[in-house]
Amino acid sequence: MAAGQSAVEARGISKVFPGGVKALDDVSVTIRENEFFTLLGPSGCGKTTLLRLIAGFEFPSAGEILLHGLDIAHLPPDRRPVNTVFQHYALFPHMTVAENVGFGLRMQGRPKGEIDRAVDQALALVKMADYGARRPSQLSGGQQQRVAFARAIAPRPQVLLLDEPLSALDLKLRQAMRGELKTLQRETGITFIFVTHDQEEALTMSDRIAVMSAGKIQQIGAPLDIYESPVNHFVADFIGDSNFIEGAIDTIKGDAAVVKTPDGIAIAARMNGPHKAGDRIAVALRPEKILLGAGKLKGEVREAVYLGTSTSYVIALGRAVTLSVREANDLSGKARFAVGDTVKLDIPAGAARMLAD
Numbered sequence: 001m002a003a004g005q006s007a008v009e010a011r012g013i014s015k016v017f018p019g020g021v022k023a024l025d026d027v028s029v030t031i032r033e034n035e036f037f038t039l040l041g042p043s044g045c046g047k048t049t050l051l052r053l054i055a056g057f058e059f060p061s062a063g064e065i066l067l068h069g070l071d072i073a074h075l076p077p078d079r080r081p082v083n084t085v086f087q088h089y090a091l092f093p094h095m096t097v098a099e100n101v102g103f104g105l106r107m108q109g110r111p112k113g114e115i116d117r118a119v120d121q122a123l124a125l126v127k128m129a130d131y132g133a134r135r136p137s138q139l140s141g142g143q144q145q146r147v148a149f150a151r152a153i154a155p156r157p158q159v160l161l162l163d164e165p166l167s168a169l170d171l172k173l174r175q176a177m178r179g180e181l182k183t184l185q186r187e188t189g190i191t192f193i194f195v196t197h198d199q200e201e202a203l204t205m206s207d208r209i210a211v212m213s214a215g216k217i218q219q220i221g222a223p224l225d226i227y228e229s230p231v232n233h234f235v236a237d238f239i240g241d242s243n244f245i246e247g248a249i250d251t252i253k254g255d256a257a258v259v260k261t262p263d264g265i266a267i268a269a270r271m272n273g274p275h276k277a278g279d280r281i282a283v284a285l286r287p288e289k290i291l292l293g294a295g296k297l298k299g300e301v302r303e304a305v306y307l308g309t310s311t312s313y314v315i316a317l318g319r320a321v322t323l324s325v326r327e328a329n330d331l332s333g334k335a336r337f338a339v340g341d342t343v344k345l346d347i348p349a350g351a352a353r354m355l356a357d
């Protein structure tokens with residue numbers, strides 16, 4: 001099936017657990033063939049429940065789950081052409097790496113020659129070709145995770161489900177594995193559905209992201225769209241850092257408006273829908289979008305925190321607005337401003353965005 005066509009489609013999915021706990025509330029999403037798709041959100045938002053419904057470990061209370069157009073919502077896991085990689089690798093300690101990778105193929109009754117070829121290919125893809133004879137106890141955590149990936153892709157499933165598979169690794173290894181995992185998806189052409197609460201993981205690996213909260217999908221889009229054009233307060237707050245400024249629309253021109261705060265500070269913002277002058281509105285503004293040292297606005301530096309590559313400032317504008325601003329440090333590594341300094345600020349056109357709520 002060609003890239004861009006539907007691989008997995010959830011239609012009106014709800015899941016209510018015993019006791020009336022609603023984990024998913026009328027969720028609909030289409031995941032494309034050969035896509036690296038991420039379900040992103042805080043603990044309890046429903047992302048893992050949705051993954052388990054696709055895998056067949058849970059069944060929906062309402063709605064349909066389609067795989068390449070066929071409803072699989074009530075099929076058991078072993079009748080679905082999908083595999084799952086969990087946070088805990090679940091490798092068999094008494095088996096070698098090669099035996100672990102070939103386990104699923106043996107359970108399917110594949111011929112030995114076919115199994116051997118598939119195991120060799122899978123181990124080569126995860127850069128573990130020389131480790132087939134070792135036991136899991138002889139491997140590092142990162143190597144064990146690679147073996148878990150190899151075992152999952154060896155049968156060449158149509159869809160691979162990944163439930164926070166990198167969260168048990170240390171930071172440096174986790175960062176390295178992100179690139180390898182994206183490369184693995186691209187080389188195999190398998191549709192990946194990845195679950196994480198880590199926004200950086202989602203932004204660096206995904207073709208598209210579904211941001212979830214309280215059992216609902218808040219926004220679906222490419223990483224750039226999610227970061228630059230959040231649709232509401234939750235998305236703007238959960239993905240990256242944002243300043244939230246409340247005010248009223250003063251003037252409108254095209255798809256932009258000037259929003260004035262209660263003490264008269266004017267901020268140009270992109271529109272997110274139909275509005276009129278006088279409407280109360282909230283605006284999101286990323287700290288790195290604000291320019292220091294020039295502009296019509298003036299503020300006082302209240303905090304300056306050195307972050308290595310950059311400095312994070314807290315700057316007060318009048319009585320009602322306090323902004324977080326982040327600026328890259330110069331070659332000396334020193335910050336340009338100190339606590340108590342008066343600074344000029346500029347908010348470039350298009351930097352701020354109105355929010356739906």
